[in-house]
Amino acid sequence: MRTPHVTRSVRSARVLAGALLAASLALAGCGGADDTGGGSARSAADAAVRPSGAAGGRADGAKAVRGTPRLARDAIIRTASLTVEVQDVSKALEAARTAAGDAGGHVGTENTGRDRDGHEHTRVVLRVPTEKYDEVLAGLQGTGRVVHRTAKAVDVTDQVVDVKSRITSQRASVARIRALMDKADRLSDVVTLEGELSSRQADLEALLARQASLGDRTSLATITLSLSRTPVRAASGDGSPGFADALAGGWHAFVTVLRWIALALGAVLPFAALAALLTLVWLRVVRPRLPRRAVPAPATAAPGPLPSARPVEAGEAGEAGRR
Incomplete structure (x- = not known):
């Protein structure tokens, strides 16, 4: 038979064991709740981050796609050369200027002159937008x-993209050099950095x-336009030259010869005038x-032979003796 003291001890042990068991269960429940709650929270956070990350990744991808330099389809240099014969050069030139201005372009350079026959001719460079070319x-x-026409189109897309990329890199390099200069003591x-920055x-x-x-x-496309007057061709029945053509050709040849003679005389005249002046100075x-x-005195004549003596006669000799 148990004593009351032993009974109370057993009861106290049982109560203590029950309390410990309840506390253990409570702690286990809290830990499980914490683990479950934390896992749920982390899962929710992961779930929240993953869509955001996926969306951000898609957005970054879209930005990367948008940021990728596209090849410019219009990076083409267009040039043309055109030679046209017109009746009125001045009128055609004014029309060309108007066409360039209406298209949104302008006149680059212009040269106008006349040939040997007095006919006007001009050469003008027009710059017009590519879409109006x-x-x-x-x-x-x-x-x-x-009379003559040439056109050329050169694709320089690679050059445009390459230059753009090199400009970006060079600007970044300049910025780095400037940052180093700010820190240099x-x-x-x-x-050294200033020299590198200048380069x-x-x-x-x-x-x-x-x-x-x-x-x-x-x-802007470049169009080089050459305008000249249309030569006048006289129409004949059979196409062969007639008397009037021969007369005109002869007159033209005669005038040409006279022109060359006049040019020759003009070229010789200064020298002839100088020669005449020198001759006059010499003479005067x-x-x-x-x-x-x-x-020199005239030479004297040589003396002739002496006259031979006559023979003396006998009478003359006696008379001479008496004298």
Whole structure:
């Protein structure tokens, strides 16, 4: 038979064991709840992050796709050369200027002159937008008789993309050099960085100038137009030259010969005038002052033979003796 003290001890042990078991179960439940809640929270966060990440990835991908430089389909340099014979050069030139201005372009250079026969001719360079190139070229061809025509299209898309990429890299390089200059504290480093910055800045400016040139040549097409007067051809029945043609040709040859003679005389006249002046000075000034040479005396004639003595007669000899 158990005593009351033993009974109370057993009961206390049972109560204590039950309390410990309840506490253990409570702790296990809390831990499970925490684990479940934490896992759920992490799962929810992961679920929230994953769509966002996926959406962000898609957005970044879309931005990357949009940021990728597209090949410019219009990066083409178009040039054309056109020679047209017209009845009125001045009128055709004014029409060409108007066509370029209406298309949104302008006149680059213009040279006008006359040939040996006095006929006017001109050469003008037109810059027109690329999208109006075909329209303006067709209009210019309709102003007269086309004698010569050339057209060329050069695709410079690769050059445009390459220059753009190099400009981006060069700008980043210049920015890095400037950042290093801000941090440099020694004079030698500053001098070295300044030289490097000057070199890279010059390269960047050259690339920018090339990009501007490519942009100008691809956005504006170049048309070189040569205008000349249509030669007048006299129509004849059988196509052979007649008397009037022969007379005109002879007169033209005669005038040409006279022209060349006049040119020759004009070229010789200064020398002839100089020669005449020198001759006059010689005769009037120099020659009278020259010492004159003595005139040689005429040579004396050689003496002739002496006359022979006559023979003395006898009477003359006696008379001479008496004297």
